[in-house]
Amino acid sequence: CVGKEMLTSILVISIILGMAVVIHAGGTEKNGSVDYAETQDARDGCKYASHEPIYINGNDDFVVGQNGVVSGSGTEINPYIIQNWDINAGTAHGIYIENTDVYFIIRNCVIHDGRSNYNYGIYFYNVIYGKIDNVTSYNNYYGIKLFISSNNNITNCAFYNNYWYGILLDYSSNNQITNCEVYNNSWDCIELYDSSNNNQITNCAVYNNSYGIELYDSSNNNITNCEVYNNSWDGIELYDSSNNILRGNVLENNTYNFGVAGYEISQFYQDIDTSNTINGKLIYYIIEQSGLVFDGTMDIGYLGLVSCSNIKVENLTFTSNRNGVLLANTSYSTITNCTVYNNY
Template sequence: LLSSLIFSTLQYTQATYFGNPQDQITAPLIIHEPIEIRNNNNFSDYSLPGAGTTGDPYRIENYNITTLNTVGILVIDTTDYFIIQNCYIDASFTAIGINNVTSGTGEISDVTCKENDFWAVVIIESSRIYIHNCIIEDNIDDFGLGIYLVESTEITVYNNTCNNNNYGLVAENTNSSVISYNTFSGNVEYGVHLSVDPNENIVHHNKFINNKGGAVMQARDDGINNIWYDEASKEGNYWDNWNDPDSVVPIGGTAGSEDIYPLDENLTREINLFFVPVVIALVIVVFRKRIKRSN
Protein backbone atom coordinates (compact mmCIF):
# COMPACT_ATOMS: atom_id res chain seq x y z
CA LEU A 1 0.00 0.00 0.00
CA LEU A 2 2.76 2.41 0.91
CA SER A 3 4.71 1.77 -2.27
CA SER A 4 1.53 2.08 -4.36
CA LEU A 5 0.77 5.42 -2.74
CA ILE A 6 4.25 6.73 -3.41
CA PHE A 7 4.25 5.39 -6.97
CA SER A 8 0.95 7.10 -7.70
CA THR A 9 2.47 10.46 -6.79
CA LEU A 10 5.45 10.06 -9.12
CA GLN A 11 3.64 11.41 -12.16
CA TYR A 12 4.55 14.45 -14.18
CA THR A 13 2.23 17.40 -13.75
CA GLN A 14 3.77 20.24 -15.73
CA ALA A 15 6.09 20.47 -18.70
CA THR A 16 8.14 23.52 -17.74
CA TYR A 17 11.88 23.17 -17.24
CA PHE A 18 14.73 25.59 -16.87
CA GLY A 19 18.16 25.55 -15.29
CA ASN A 20 20.81 27.67 -13.67
CA PRO A 21 22.53 25.61 -10.97
CA GLN A 22 25.02 27.22 -8.65
CA ASP A 23 26.82 23.94 -7.93
CA GLN A 24 29.99 22.93 -9.72
CA ILE A 25 29.81 19.44 -11.18
CA THR A 26 32.64 17.61 -12.90
CA ALA A 27 31.51 18.10 -16.52
CA PRO A 28 29.53 20.81 -18.30
CA LEU A 29 25.83 20.13 -17.92
CA ILE A 30 23.23 20.14 -20.64
CA ILE A 31 19.84 21.61 -19.79
CA HIS A 32 17.39 18.76 -20.27
CA GLU A 33 13.72 18.04 -19.82
CA PRO A 34 12.59 15.50 -17.18
CA ILE A 35 13.23 11.87 -18.07
CA GLU A 36 10.51 9.24 -17.68
CA ILE A 37 11.42 5.60 -18.31
CA ARG A 38 8.63 3.07 -17.71
CA ASN A 39 10.09 0.09 -19.58
CA ASN A 40 13.25 -0.90 -21.42
CA ASN A 41 12.06 0.61 -24.69
CA ASN A 42 11.97 4.09 -23.18
CA PHE A 43 15.77 4.18 -22.81
CA SER A 44 16.12 4.48 -26.59
CA ASP A 45 13.51 7.27 -26.66
CA TYR A 46 16.10 9.57 -25.10
CA SER A 47 19.03 8.43 -27.29
CA LEU A 48 21.05 7.58 -24.21
CA PRO A 49 24.58 6.25 -24.59
CA GLY A 50 25.12 2.63 -23.57
CA ALA A 51 23.64 -0.75 -24.42
CA GLY A 52 21.83 -1.61 -21.19
CA THR A 53 24.28 -4.38 -20.27
CA THR A 54 26.27 -4.85 -17.09
CA GLY A 55 29.46 -3.77 -18.87
CA ASP A 56 27.84 -0.95 -20.84
CA PRO A 57 24.80 0.39 -18.96
CA TYR A 58 22.55 3.12 -20.29
CA ARG A 59 23.97 6.42 -19.02
CA ILE A 60 21.76 9.27 -17.91
CA GLU A 61 24.56 11.75 -17.45
CA ASN A 62 25.70 15.36 -17.58
CA TYR A 63 22.20 16.85 -17.36
CA ASN A 64 20.82 19.84 -15.54
CA ILE A 65 17.17 19.01 -14.91
CA THR A 66 15.60 21.92 -13.10
CA THR A 67 11.86 21.63 -13.45
CA LEU A 68 8.44 22.41 -12.06
CA ASN A 69 7.44 18.85 -12.91
CA THR A 70 6.83 16.37 -10.11
CA VAL A 71 9.91 14.23 -10.82
CA GLY A 72 13.25 14.92 -12.47
CA ILE A 73 14.23 11.34 -13.42
CA LEU A 74 11.88 8.37 -13.11
CA VAL A 75 12.83 4.73 -13.84
CA ILE A 76 10.16 2.03 -13.39
CA ASP A 77 9.75 -1.65 -14.31
CA THR A 78 13.01 -2.08 -16.21
CA THR A 79 15.45 -4.98 -16.53
CA ASP A 80 18.27 -3.23 -18.39
CA TYR A 81 21.32 -1.83 -16.59
CA PHE A 82 21.52 1.94 -16.12
CA ILE A 83 23.46 4.60 -14.25
CA ILE A 84 22.42 8.15 -13.37
CA GLN A 85 25.59 10.20 -12.97
CA ASN A 86 26.98 13.73 -12.95
CA CYS A 87 23.60 15.47 -12.94
CA TYR A 88 22.01 18.41 -11.15
CA ILE A 89 18.33 17.84 -10.37
CA ASP A 90 15.79 20.18 -8.81
CA ALA A 91 12.15 19.12 -9.20
CA SER A 92 8.98 20.18 -7.44
CA PHE A 93 8.47 16.81 -5.74
CA THR A 94 11.26 14.24 -6.25
CA ALA A 95 14.62 14.45 -7.99
CA ILE A 96 15.09 10.72 -8.70
CA GLY A 97 12.52 7.93 -8.37
CA ILE A 98 13.39 4.26 -8.97
CA ASN A 99 10.67 1.62 -8.63
CA ASN A 100 10.67 -2.14 -9.26
CA VAL A 101 13.80 -2.46 -11.35
CA THR A 102 15.65 -5.76 -11.71
CA SER A 103 18.09 -6.46 -8.89
CA GLY A 104 21.55 -4.99 -9.33
CA THR A 105 20.79 -3.00 -12.47
CA GLY A 106 20.66 0.57 -11.09
CA GLU A 107 23.29 3.03 -9.86
CA ILE A 108 23.22 6.71 -8.84
CA SER A 109 26.58 8.49 -8.74
CA ASP A 110 27.86 12.06 -8.41
CA VAL A 111 24.42 13.65 -8.54
CA THR A 112 23.39 16.87 -6.79
CA CYS A 113 19.75 16.99 -5.66
CA LYS A 114 18.60 20.27 -4.17
CA GLU A 115 15.38 21.90 -3.02
CA ASN A 116 13.00 19.06 -3.84
CA ASP A 117 9.88 19.35 -1.68
CA PHE A 118 9.37 15.71 -0.71
CA TRP A 119 12.04 13.10 -1.54
CA ALA A 120 15.32 13.88 -3.22
CA VAL A 121 16.02 10.20 -4.00
CA VAL A 122 13.40 7.48 -3.48
CA ILE A 123 13.99 3.75 -4.09
CA ILE A 124 10.90 1.50 -4.04
CA GLU A 125 10.65 -2.30 -4.22
CA SER A 126 14.14 -2.69 -5.64
CA SER A 127 17.35 -4.40 -4.57
CA ARG A 128 21.09 -3.95 -4.93
CA ILE A 129 20.91 -0.31 -5.97
CA TYR A 130 24.15 1.63 -5.38
CA ILE A 131 23.91 5.30 -4.33
CA HIS A 132 27.26 7.02 -3.90
CA ASN A 133 29.16 10.32 -4.06
CA CYS A 134 25.97 12.40 -4.17
CA ILE A 135 25.17 15.77 -2.62
CA ILE A 136 21.63 15.86 -1.28
CA GLU A 137 20.73 19.07 0.48
CA ASP A 138 18.11 21.71 1.22
CA ASN A 139 15.20 19.33 0.66
CA ILE A 140 13.24 20.75 3.53
CA ASP A 141 9.79 21.88 2.41
CA ASP A 142 6.80 19.65 3.15
CA PHE A 143 8.12 16.12 3.99
CA GLY A 144 11.67 16.83 2.87
CA LEU A 145 13.55 13.49 2.88
CA GLY A 146 17.07 13.30 1.51
CA ILE A 147 17.16 9.56 0.71
CA TYR A 148 14.03 7.42 1.09
CA LEU A 149 14.28 3.62 0.90
CA VAL A 150 10.95 1.76 0.77
CA GLU A 151 10.40 -2.02 0.71
CA SER A 152 13.86 -2.60 -0.73
CA THR A 153 16.84 -4.85 0.05
CA GLU A 154 20.62 -4.74 -0.19
CA ILE A 155 20.81 -1.03 -0.98
CA THR A 156 24.27 0.50 -0.66
CA VAL A 157 24.40 4.15 0.43
CA TYR A 158 28.05 5.20 0.41
CA ASN A 159 30.00 8.46 0.68
CA ASN A 160 27.07 10.84 0.21
CA THR A 161 26.46 14.21 1.84
CA CYS A 162 22.94 14.75 3.19
CA ASN A 163 22.72 18.25 4.65
CA ASN A 164 19.92 20.58 5.70
CA ASN A 165 17.04 18.31 4.80
CA ASN A 166 14.06 17.50 6.99
CA TYR A 167 15.42 13.95 7.42
CA GLY A 168 18.78 12.82 6.04
CA LEU A 169 17.77 9.22 5.28
CA VAL A 170 14.66 7.18 6.08
CA ALA A 171 14.36 3.43 5.48
CA GLU A 172 10.96 1.72 5.71
CA ASN A 173 10.57 -2.06 5.34
CA THR A 174 14.08 -2.10 3.97
CA ASN A 175 16.47 -4.92 4.84
CA SER A 176 20.12 -5.99 4.56
CA SER A 177 21.34 -2.59 3.39
CA VAL A 178 24.59 -0.80 4.21
CA ILE A 179 24.80 2.90 5.04
CA SER A 180 28.44 3.92 5.37
CA TYR A 181 30.90 6.80 5.04
CA ASN A 182 28.15 9.40 4.60
CA THR A 183 27.80 12.80 6.26
CA PHE A 184 24.44 13.70 7.81
CA SER A 185 24.54 17.31 8.95
CA GLY A 186 22.06 19.98 9.97
CA ASN A 187 18.95 17.96 9.20
CA VAL A 188 15.86 19.18 11.04
CA GLU A 189 14.94 15.71 12.28
CA TYR A 190 17.07 12.57 12.46
CA GLY A 191 20.12 12.12 10.28
CA VAL A 192 19.10 8.46 9.81
CA HIS A 193 15.75 6.91 10.76
CA LEU A 194 15.31 3.16 10.34
CA SER A 195 11.53 3.15 10.44
CA VAL A 196 8.69 0.62 10.03
CA ASP A 197 10.28 -2.85 10.29
CA PRO A 198 13.74 -2.39 8.80
CA ASN A 199 15.85 -5.48 9.53
CA GLU A 200 19.54 -6.39 9.51
CA ASN A 201 20.83 -3.10 8.14
CA ILE A 202 24.34 -1.90 8.97
CA VAL A 203 25.19 1.74 9.69
CA HIS A 204 28.87 2.57 10.16
CA HIS A 205 31.61 5.14 9.53
CA ASN A 206 29.10 7.95 9.05
CA LYS A 207 29.36 11.47 10.46
CA PHE A 208 26.36 12.79 12.40
CA ILE A 209 26.65 16.53 12.94
CA ASN A 210 24.04 18.79 14.54
CA ASN A 211 20.98 16.84 13.45
CA LYS A 212 17.64 17.31 15.20
CA GLY A 213 18.74 20.65 16.56
CA GLY A 214 21.73 19.19 18.36
CA ALA A 215 19.63 16.68 20.30
CA VAL A 216 21.36 13.88 22.19
CA MET A 217 20.01 11.26 19.78
CA GLN A 218 20.68 12.17 16.16
CA ALA A 219 19.42 8.85 14.76
CA ARG A 220 16.49 6.51 15.39
CA ASP A 221 16.00 2.77 15.00
CA ASP A 222 12.57 1.13 15.13
CA GLY A 223 13.64 -2.11 13.48
CA ILE A 224 15.14 -5.50 14.35
CA ASN A 225 18.79 -6.62 14.33
CA ASN A 226 20.16 -3.44 12.81
CA ILE A 227 23.80 -2.78 13.70
CA TRP A 228 25.32 0.67 14.18
CA TYR A 229 28.95 -0.32 13.73
CA ASP A 230 31.17 -2.43 11.50
CA GLU A 231 31.63 -5.82 13.13
CA ALA A 232 34.94 -6.61 11.43
CA SER A 233 36.77 -3.40 12.36
CA LYS A 234 34.76 -2.75 15.54
CA GLU A 235 34.24 0.84 14.42
CA GLY A 236 30.97 2.73 14.53
CA ASN A 237 30.09 6.32 13.61
CA TYR A 238 31.13 9.86 14.52
CA TRP A 239 28.68 11.85 16.64
CA ASP A 240 29.59 15.49 17.14
CA ASN A 241 27.81 15.64 20.52
CA TRP A 242 29.67 12.60 21.92
CA ASN A 243 32.78 13.31 23.97
CA ASP A 244 33.36 10.21 26.08
CA PRO A 245 35.55 7.58 24.37
CA ASP A 246 34.51 4.93 26.90
CA SER A 247 30.76 5.25 26.57
CA VAL A 248 28.30 3.92 24.02
CA VAL A 249 26.06 6.20 22.00
CA PRO A 250 22.34 5.45 22.44
CA ILE A 251 20.23 5.35 19.30
CA GLY A 252 16.65 6.56 19.68
CA GLY A 253 13.67 4.35 18.89
CA THR A 254 12.06 1.10 19.96
CA ALA A 255 14.98 -1.16 18.99
CA GLY A 256 17.16 -0.04 21.88
CA SER A 257 20.19 0.06 19.59
CA GLU A 258 23.58 1.48 20.52
CA ASP A 259 26.74 2.49 18.73
CA ILE A 260 29.20 0.67 20.97
CA TYR A 261 32.28 1.77 19.00
CA PRO A 262 31.84 5.52 18.40
CA LEU A 263 34.57 7.29 16.44
CA ASP A 264 36.26 10.67 16.48
CA GLU A 265 35.78 13.20 13.68
CA ASN A 266 38.52 11.51 11.64
CA LEU A 267 36.49 8.27 11.77
CA THR A 268 39.03 6.56 14.02
CA ARG A 269 38.77 5.15 17.52
CA GLU A 270 39.97 7.39 20.34
CA ILE A 271 42.28 5.88 22.93
CA ASN A 272 41.55 6.82 26.51
CA LEU A 273 44.88 8.16 27.83
CA PHE A 274 43.98 7.04 31.36
CA PHE A 275 44.68 3.44 30.37
CA VAL A 276 47.97 4.07 28.55
CA PRO A 277 50.16 4.10 31.72
CA VAL A 278 48.39 0.96 32.94
CA VAL A 279 49.12 -0.88 29.69
CA ILE A 280 52.75 0.26 29.72
CA ALA A 281 53.17 -0.88 33.33
CA LEU A 282 51.78 -4.33 32.52
CA VAL A 283 54.14 -4.67 29.55
CA ILE A 284 57.12 -3.76 31.75
CA VAL A 285 56.13 -6.30 34.41
CA VAL A 286 55.78 -9.08 31.84
CA PHE A 287 59.08 -8.12 30.23
CA ARG A 288 60.95 -8.16 33.59
CA LYS A 289 59.52 -11.56 34.49
CA ARG A 290 60.75 -12.99 31.19
CA ILE A 291 64.25 -11.60 31.84
CA LYS A 292 64.37 -13.17 35.32
CA ARG A 293 63.30 -16.54 33.93
CA SER A 294 65.96 -16.40 31.25
CA ASN A 295 68.60 -15.76 33.91
Protein backbone atom coordinates in the same frame (compact mmCIF):
# COMPACT_ATOMS: atom_id res chain seq x y z
CA CYS B 1 10.36 -10.05 46.45
CA VAL B 2 12.10 -11.28 43.31
CA GLY B 3 9.35 -9.91 41.07
CA LYS B 4 10.03 -6.39 42.29
CA GLU B 5 13.77 -6.73 41.91
CA MET B 6 13.76 -7.88 38.30
CA LEU B 7 13.66 -5.33 35.54
CA THR B 8 12.04 -7.30 32.77
CA SER B 9 10.48 -4.54 30.76
CA ILE B 10 12.13 -1.95 28.56
CA LEU B 11 13.17 0.95 30.72
CA VAL B 12 14.58 4.40 30.36
CA ILE B 13 16.44 5.48 33.48
CA SER B 14 16.69 9.12 34.52
CA ILE B 15 19.08 9.96 37.32
CA ILE B 16 19.28 13.53 38.51
CA LEU B 17 21.72 14.84 41.10
CA GLY B 18 22.76 11.40 42.24
CA MET B 19 19.25 10.00 42.79
CA ALA B 20 18.06 7.16 40.56
CA VAL B 21 14.46 7.27 39.44
CA VAL B 22 12.95 4.53 37.28
CA ILE B 23 10.30 6.06 35.02
CA HIS B 24 9.31 2.85 33.33
CA ALA B 25 29.29 12.70 1.70
CA GLY B 26 29.24 13.21 -2.08
CA GLY B 27 32.73 12.94 -3.56
CA THR B 28 35.53 10.45 -3.80
CA GLU B 29 37.40 8.87 -0.96
CA LYS B 30 41.04 9.87 -0.68
CA ASN B 31 43.32 8.56 2.04
CA GLY B 32 40.38 7.54 4.19
CA SER B 33 38.57 10.87 4.03
CA VAL B 34 35.88 12.18 1.74
CA ASP B 35 36.74 14.85 -0.82
CA TYR B 36 33.65 16.69 -2.01
CA ALA B 37 35.43 18.92 -4.53
CA GLU B 38 34.19 16.95 -7.53
CA THR B 39 30.55 17.57 -6.68
CA GLN B 40 30.96 21.32 -6.34
CA ASP B 41 30.87 21.91 -10.09
CA ALA B 42 27.81 19.69 -10.30
CA ARG B 43 26.24 21.64 -7.47
CA ASP B 44 26.80 24.88 -9.34
CA GLY B 45 24.95 23.42 -12.33
CA CYS B 46 27.12 25.34 -14.75
CA LYS B 47 28.63 22.60 -16.91
CA TYR B 48 25.60 20.53 -17.90
CA ALA B 49 23.06 20.97 -20.68
CA SER B 50 19.42 21.54 -19.69
CA HIS B 51 17.04 18.61 -20.08
CA GLU B 52 13.36 18.18 -19.35
CA PRO B 53 12.36 15.71 -16.61
CA ILE B 54 13.08 12.11 -17.60
CA TYR B 55 10.49 9.33 -17.31
CA ILE B 56 11.30 5.70 -18.10
CA ASN B 57 8.72 2.92 -17.64
CA GLY B 58 10.09 -0.50 -18.50
CA ASN B 59 13.28 -1.66 -20.17
CA ASP B 60 12.08 -0.66 -23.63
CA ASP B 61 12.12 3.03 -22.67
CA PHE B 62 15.92 2.94 -22.47
CA VAL B 63 16.62 4.10 -26.02
CA VAL B 64 19.91 5.76 -26.91
CA GLY B 65 19.17 9.30 -28.02
CA GLN B 66 15.87 9.42 -26.12
CA ASN B 67 14.83 9.98 -22.49
CA GLY B 68 18.26 11.35 -21.63
CA VAL B 69 20.01 8.08 -22.54
CA VAL B 70 23.31 8.80 -24.30
CA SER B 71 24.85 5.32 -24.68
CA GLY B 72 24.83 1.68 -23.58
CA SER B 73 22.94 -1.56 -24.14
CA GLY B 74 21.72 -2.38 -20.63
CA THR B 75 24.15 -5.16 -19.81
CA GLU B 76 26.35 -5.27 -16.73
CA ILE B 77 29.47 -4.49 -18.79
CA ASN B 78 27.74 -1.93 -21.03
CA PRO B 79 25.01 -0.26 -18.97
CA TYR B 80 22.76 2.45 -20.30
CA ILE B 81 24.15 5.89 -19.45
CA ILE B 82 22.15 8.98 -18.50
CA GLN B 83 24.64 11.76 -17.88
CA ASN B 84 25.58 15.43 -17.95
CA TRP B 85 22.09 16.88 -17.56
CA ASP B 86 20.76 19.84 -15.62
CA ILE B 87 17.11 19.03 -14.87
CA ASN B 88 14.51 21.38 -13.42
CA ALA B 89 11.98 19.19 -11.59
CA GLY B 90 9.35 21.89 -11.32
CA THR B 91 6.88 20.06 -13.58
CA ALA B 92 7.61 16.38 -12.73
CA HIS B 93 10.01 14.16 -10.80
CA GLY B 94 13.47 14.97 -12.14
CA ILE B 95 14.33 11.38 -13.13
CA TYR B 96 11.54 8.84 -12.64
CA ILE B 97 12.33 5.22 -13.52
CA GLU B 98 10.02 2.27 -12.88
CA ASN B 99 9.68 -1.42 -13.68
CA THR B 100 13.19 -2.03 -15.03
CA ASP B 101 15.78 -4.75 -14.54
CA VAL B 102 18.49 -3.70 -16.99
CA TYR B 103 21.76 -2.13 -15.89
CA PHE B 104 22.04 1.65 -16.05
CA ILE B 105 24.01 4.55 -14.62
CA ILE B 106 22.84 8.08 -13.89
CA ARG B 107 25.87 10.29 -13.43
CA ASN B 108 27.05 13.89 -13.47
CA CYS B 109 23.58 15.39 -13.22
CA VAL B 110 22.03 18.24 -11.26
CA ILE B 111 18.33 17.97 -10.41
CA HIS B 112 16.58 20.82 -8.67
CA ASP B 113 13.53 22.91 -7.81
CA GLY B 114 10.78 20.30 -7.58
CA ARG B 115 9.95 21.26 -4.02
CA SER B 116 6.93 23.48 -4.52
CA ASN B 117 5.14 20.88 -6.68
CA TYR B 118 5.98 17.87 -4.47
CA ASN B 119 8.36 16.42 -7.05
CA TYR B 120 11.37 14.27 -6.18
CA GLY B 121 14.83 14.68 -7.60
CA ILE B 122 15.05 10.97 -8.42
CA TYR B 123 12.37 8.31 -7.98
CA PHE B 124 12.91 4.58 -8.51
CA TYR B 125 9.86 2.30 -8.37
CA ASN B 126 10.44 -1.44 -8.80
CA VAL B 127 13.96 -0.92 -10.13
CA ILE B 128 17.04 -3.11 -9.85
CA TYR B 129 20.63 -2.69 -11.06
CA GLY B 130 20.66 1.10 -11.15
CA LYS B 131 23.65 3.21 -10.20
CA ILE B 132 23.60 6.90 -9.33
CA ASP B 133 27.01 8.56 -9.30
CA ASN B 134 28.03 12.19 -8.76
CA VAL B 135 24.47 13.51 -8.82
CA THR B 136 23.30 16.58 -6.93
CA SER B 137 19.65 16.86 -5.93
CA TYR B 138 18.53 20.03 -4.18
CA ASN B 139 15.41 22.05 -3.46
CA ASN B 140 13.13 19.12 -4.28
CA TYR B 141 10.38 17.53 -2.18
CA TYR B 142 12.56 14.42 -1.67
CA GLY B 143 16.15 14.28 -2.81
CA ILE B 144 15.73 10.66 -3.87
CA LYS B 145 13.25 7.88 -3.14
CA LEU B 146 13.61 4.17 -3.80
CA PHE B 147 10.40 2.15 -3.47
CA ILE B 148 10.34 -1.63 -3.88
CA SER B 149 13.80 -1.36 -5.43
CA SER B 150 16.91 -3.43 -4.81
CA ASN B 151 20.55 -3.84 -5.79
CA ASN B 152 21.04 -0.16 -6.57
CA ASN B 153 24.05 2.03 -5.72
CA ILE B 154 23.99 5.69 -4.74
CA THR B 155 27.56 6.97 -4.74
CA ASN B 156 29.38 10.32 -4.51
CA CYS B 157 26.16 12.32 -4.41
CA ALA B 158 24.94 15.44 -2.63
CA PHE B 159 21.36 15.91 -1.39
CA TYR B 160 20.52 19.21 0.24
CA ASN B 161 17.79 21.78 0.84
CA ASN B 162 15.08 19.23 0.08
CA TYR B 163 11.78 19.60 1.91
CA TRP B 164 11.31 16.14 3.39
CA TYR B 165 13.89 13.40 2.89
CA GLY B 166 17.38 13.63 1.53
CA ILE B 167 17.39 9.87 0.83
CA LEU B 168 14.42 7.55 1.46
CA LEU B 169 14.48 3.79 0.98
CA ASP B 170 10.97 2.37 1.34
CA TYR B 171 10.52 -1.40 1.16
CA SER B 172 13.88 -1.49 -0.63
CA SER B 173 16.69 -3.90 0.18
CA ASN B 174 20.27 -4.72 -0.81
CA ASN B 175 21.14 -1.17 -1.83
CA GLN B 176 24.33 0.77 -1.13
CA ILE B 177 24.67 4.44 -0.19
CA THR B 178 28.33 5.45 -0.25
CA ASN B 179 30.33 8.69 0.01
CA CYS B 180 27.27 10.91 0.02
CA GLU B 181 26.80 14.32 1.61
CA VAL B 182 23.28 14.90 2.91
CA TYR B 183 22.54 18.20 4.62
CA ASN B 184 20.12 21.07 5.20
CA ASN B 185 17.06 18.92 4.48
CA SER B 186 13.99 20.07 6.40
CA TRP B 187 13.12 16.69 7.91
CA ASP B 188 14.83 13.32 7.57
CA CYS B 189 18.26 13.02 6.06
CA ILE B 190 18.58 9.28 5.37
CA GLU B 191 15.72 6.95 6.26
CA LEU B 192 15.33 3.21 5.75
CA TYR B 193 11.64 2.46 6.13
CA ASP B 194 9.23 -0.47 6.13
CA SER B 195 11.35 -3.60 5.68
CA SER B 196 14.27 -1.95 3.93
CA ASN B 197 16.77 -4.65 4.85
CA ASN B 198 20.37 -5.56 4.06
CA ASN B 199 21.36 -2.08 2.92
CA GLN B 200 24.72 -0.40 3.48
CA ILE B 201 25.31 3.24 4.39
CA THR B 202 29.02 3.98 4.27
CA ASN B 203 31.28 7.05 4.52
CA CYS B 204 28.45 9.57 4.48
CA ALA B 205 28.33 13.06 6.00
CA VAL B 206 24.91 13.82 7.50
CA TYR B 207 24.40 17.24 9.05
CA ASN B 208 22.11 20.22 9.63
CA ASN B 209 18.90 18.25 9.08
CA SER B 210 16.06 17.67 11.51
CA TYR B 211 16.84 13.94 11.70
CA GLY B 212 20.09 12.24 10.76
CA ILE B 213 19.93 8.51 9.96
CA GLU B 214 16.67 6.75 10.84
CA LEU B 215 15.87 3.05 10.57
CA TYR B 216 12.20 2.15 10.96
CA ASP B 217 11.11 -1.48 10.78
CA SER B 218 14.31 -2.27 8.86
CA SER B 219 16.86 -4.91 9.80
CA ASN B 220 20.27 -6.36 8.93
CA ASN B 221 21.61 -3.05 7.65
CA ASN B 222 25.17 -1.71 8.01
CA ILE B 223 25.97 1.88 8.95
CA THR B 224 29.72 2.40 8.73
CA ASN B 225 32.13 5.35 9.06
CA CYS B 226 29.48 8.04 8.86
CA GLU B 227 29.74 11.51 10.36
CA VAL B 228 26.41 12.62 11.80
CA TYR B 229 26.35 16.05 13.39
CA ASN B 230 24.41 19.24 14.11
CA ASN B 231 21.02 17.68 13.42
CA SER B 232 18.23 19.37 15.36
CA TRP B 233 16.57 16.14 16.47
CA ASP B 234 18.14 12.65 16.19
CA GLY B 235 21.61 11.67 15.11
CA ILE B 236 21.01 7.94 14.57
CA GLU B 237 17.87 6.13 15.71
CA LEU B 238 16.95 2.47 15.29
CA TYR B 239 13.20 1.94 15.73
CA ASP B 240 11.42 -1.41 15.51
CA SER B 241 14.52 -2.75 13.76
CA SER B 242 16.90 -5.58 14.59
CA ASN B 243 20.35 -7.00 13.86
CA ASN B 244 21.80 -3.83 12.40
CA ILE B 245 25.57 -3.32 12.46
CA LEU B 246 27.15 0.03 13.37
CA ARG B 247 30.88 0.58 13.04
CA GLY B 248 33.08 3.67 13.22
CA ASN B 249 30.33 6.27 13.24
CA VAL B 250 30.98 9.71 14.72
CA LEU B 251 27.99 11.51 16.24
CA GLU B 252 28.41 15.08 17.46
CA ASN B 253 26.18 17.92 18.62
CA ASN B 254 22.86 16.39 17.68
CA THR B 255 20.02 17.20 20.06
CA TYR B 256 19.50 13.47 20.67
CA ASN B 257 22.58 11.72 19.36
CA PHE B 258 21.59 8.08 19.54
CA GLY B 259 18.73 5.81 20.51
CA VAL B 260 17.12 2.41 20.11
CA ALA B 261 13.39 1.78 20.53
CA GLY B 262 10.95 -1.03 19.88
CA TYR B 263 8.11 -3.18 21.14
CA GLU B 264 9.80 -6.59 21.15
CA ILE B 265 13.07 -7.62 22.73
CA SER B 266 14.36 -8.85 19.35
CA GLN B 267 14.24 -5.23 18.15
CA PHE B 268 16.92 -4.35 20.70
CA TYR B 269 19.39 -6.91 19.42
CA GLN B 270 21.94 -4.88 17.45
CA ASP B 271 25.66 -5.23 16.73
CA ILE B 272 27.10 -1.93 17.94
CA ASP B 273 30.64 -1.71 19.26
CA THR B 274 32.76 0.98 20.88
CA SER B 275 34.19 2.18 17.56
CA ASN B 276 31.06 4.38 17.50
CA THR B 277 31.35 7.64 19.44
CA ILE B 278 29.18 10.47 20.72
CA ASN B 279 30.97 13.78 21.24
CA GLY B 280 34.21 11.83 21.57
CA LYS B 281 32.82 9.30 24.07
CA LEU B 282 32.21 5.63 23.38
CA ILE B 283 28.90 3.89 22.77
CA TYR B 284 28.56 0.78 24.94
CA TYR B 285 25.80 -1.50 23.68
CA ILE B 286 25.94 -4.65 25.79
CA ILE B 287 24.00 -7.85 25.09
CA GLU B 288 23.63 -10.95 27.30
CA GLN B 289 26.35 -10.06 29.78
CA SER B 290 26.45 -10.25 33.57
CA GLY B 291 28.60 -9.03 36.41
CA LEU B 292 29.89 -5.90 34.65
CA VAL B 293 30.60 -2.52 36.24
CA PHE B 294 30.33 0.81 34.41
CA ASP B 295 31.67 3.74 36.38
CA GLY B 296 33.11 7.24 36.23
CA THR B 297 36.52 6.01 35.08
CA MET B 298 34.99 5.14 31.69
CA ASP B 299 34.30 7.53 28.81
CA ILE B 300 30.71 6.57 28.04
CA GLY B 301 28.56 8.52 25.59
CA TYR B 302 25.69 6.01 25.57
CA LEU B 303 24.90 2.87 27.55
CA GLY B 304 22.48 0.18 26.42
CA LEU B 305 21.98 -3.07 28.33
CA VAL B 306 20.01 -5.82 26.60
CA SER B 307 19.21 -9.15 28.29
CA CYS B 308 21.82 -8.50 30.95
CA SER B 309 21.92 -9.20 34.68
CA ASN B 310 23.86 -8.09 37.75
CA ILE B 311 25.16 -4.90 36.16
CA LYS B 312 26.37 -1.93 38.21
CA VAL B 313 26.25 1.59 36.78
CA GLU B 314 27.64 4.33 39.00
CA ASN B 315 29.06 7.86 39.02
CA LEU B 316 28.30 8.60 35.36
CA THR B 317 26.58 11.32 33.36
CA PHE B 318 24.32 10.53 30.41
CA THR B 319 23.04 13.34 28.23
CA SER B 320 21.68 14.24 24.80
CA ASN B 321 20.44 10.86 23.62
CA ARG B 322 17.07 9.28 22.91
CA ASN B 323 17.54 7.05 25.97
CA GLY B 324 19.21 8.09 29.18
CA VAL B 325 20.28 4.57 30.06
CA LEU B 326 18.59 1.79 28.10
CA LEU B 327 17.65 -1.40 29.95
CA ALA B 328 15.83 -4.02 27.90
CA ASN B 329 15.02 -7.35 29.54
CA THR B 330 17.70 -6.61 32.12
CA SER B 331 17.47 -7.77 35.74
CA TYR B 332 19.15 -7.56 39.16
CA SER B 333 21.05 -4.41 38.20
CA THR B 334 21.69 -1.15 40.04
CA ILE B 335 22.21 2.44 38.95
CA THR B 336 23.76 4.70 41.58
CA ASN B 337 24.85 8.32 41.83
CA CYS B 338 24.38 9.08 38.14
CA THR B 339 23.14 12.20 36.39
CA VAL B 340 20.95 11.98 33.31
CA TYR B 341 19.55 15.03 31.54
CA ASN B 342 18.42 16.40 28.17
CA ASN B 343 17.41 12.99 26.89
CA TYR B 344 14.17 12.37 25.02
